[in-house]
Amino acid sequence: MKPHRGTLILALGIISWFVFPLGIFPWVMGSSDLKKMEAKTMDPSGRGITMAGKILGMIVCVFMIFLLVALIAGFIYGLLFLRLS
Secondary structure: OEOOOHHHHHHHHHHOOOOHHHHHHHHHHHHHHHHHHHOOOEOHHHHHHHHHHHHHHHHHHHHHHHHHHHHHHHHHHHHHHHHHO
16 A cells, blocks of 8 residues: 655645646646545545645645636736737
């Protein structure tokens, strides 16, 4: 049985709050490890911290998408405003 990577996934989830592009890694790694825990091929004792890291990664990814949409909308609005002035 493989050891869990819950501590690494949680650490990446926390670090991704400061380095946004890292948010995808704890999400993907957490999903993979949780599937392995359900299949009983990985130590399930780190399930809670693995899930916490995965959720942090998911929140960061969603926040990053909203931020990018807002930046693009602001850029387009700025271009239209400058053109109309």
